Amino acid sequence: MLPAMSDDGDRTEQGPARSILGPGGEASIDPADLGLKEEDLRELYRLMVLSRKADLEATALQRQGQLAVYPPLLGQEAAQVGSAFALQDEDFIFPSYREMASAIVRGVDVVGYLLFHRATWHGGMFDPNEHRFGVVSVPVGSQTLHAVGYAMGTKLDGKPACTLVYFGDGATSQGDFHEACNFAAVFRAPVVFFCQNNHWAISVPFERQSVAPVYRKAEAYGFPGIQVDGNDVLAVYQATREAAERARTEHTPTLIEALTYRLGPHSTADDRTRYQPAEQIAEWEGRDPIVRYRRFLESTGAGDEAFFSACDDEANTEATRIREGVIGAGPRPLEELFEWVFADMPEHLRRQRDEVLGRGEG
Template structure:
């Protein structure tokens, strides 16, 4: 059974000066197919091409992953509001897209994230605290990419797709049977880097899965201003398959991504997965989504919440009880406390370290800049000393 997307609506409607969008394909009279295995009401449905059979423990594990990821994300937002982080990009609403796809990977697969893949990082056993170091400004990443086959976060929009494609080309040359997955957003799909990555991946039959989290807003620009066709259909123009999956359905995302990775690692080349989801919060903590989108749109998507959806299924099937949920809540509280305490006790790097390792043998200009900066820092110490001694009064 194929399940059609229910997210598409009619022509854009105005609401208090903001726009409630509809999918462009709907306006043109066609509605793209959406792979779905779990409805928003928590009912299991079948799909002719994609299926999955998970144990009760695996289903409960997916629920735990999403809950803990959401709690960590919420704590990071709070820490930023308290001045402990410089910035944070929330994944609220995208937990199923990230946990489902992350759990589809094998340990020897390699992941190239953007800057919002906190749930994928969780599935790759990257300590959540390590994600926060860059946003606190104490390091440039905080983890060894090769330890978990999870690359450092990439802030430059879309460039990681080229990195992933090059790496995948190397994997193919080495004769390995692993795959590569590159994450990007709907806004990044407009970047030239992404188009170039598609071209190289197709021509060289690279074992890479391009995973687009279409949360429908590239900051304040809706997807309909990014593409005249559904994003997954772009793959056909480059010569490889694409599929759109319900990004709020963790079971469907897991099944589709697992199949796409197997497609890539078996020598069939790249594949594009578009996870049709929704950004429930702001683009980052510097953004105010109320300036460009209507409350009614978010309210509509709240009814498709990925965590509530899986919980409804677990409850209907009798696969979880109150003791299970209570244990998850307790674990969430413990994680939140560890994150709060860990962030506030992070050691600041040596201020002068920025000048190290710029050149192998040193450089006169760098030496001059180092001396100037050291003098600048020392001026603050002199001011503090003068104030403590009462000088200048």
């Protein structure tokens, strides 16, 4: 029998994470110092609102049987939007499977993205090279290594670009993560390791993944580690921008741990109330990243009621488009079953295709 979780104690050190926005939206620094213009500040809000609505729509589509399964990002909008927004066009993102908000920032069409979850396509119907946003990675943590290799490749090309990889707190228990950190440090790969510590790996709390905070693991590999308030979009933006710049110019990796919280289930297949304590949920609901950021925009005058409702209207219109697009997406042509296994179809696959599709000579 497993020892009770309480036996482990709460040994995890949660240092004072970097933040800019207070609970009421008051900023500790002038956003202009972050290089953010007023329209950028509004864009961050717009992207978070669009992401939340798209995410809720995706969950609803799953509940209605239109998607096979979906991993909600509810509560993690600031961590994803703030980090993706801090990158430049030529930078590349490797996602895990919960970064639809980052995909939205990169201009990926949500309908195409959700075809993976609709189970009509294997990996999301979008071009990873065009959006510089990699294919959804389901084995936990493997994408950290792809990111390191990609970063090494861009460095060989002499391009001033960085590669950012998303993963969760659970992935930090995987060997891949540690091998990736070590590899990146040894080869000075221009990579940003972005951990969204949402406190839960399906039903297992962060305390069962690690005693040390995630960001401190960077020290062992020899590069900076930063803990940031993941529900503070400005702090996430600032930390990511610094890390990306360090990657591009100094070829030094950074590990960012963004403290956030999953306000939905791991995926639409589990019930989070079986493991997330009600008081913890309430506490984090009180730290809603969009509510907090809206207060900031209101207090600085960067956003007014007309802007907020325009964002809501746009998000609602987009949600309708997503719904129609997803429901309208029919099955893929049967011939595609055999496409793209190899660049050119070998003889044995041609024969198997003909057999399965009933095109044999008989």
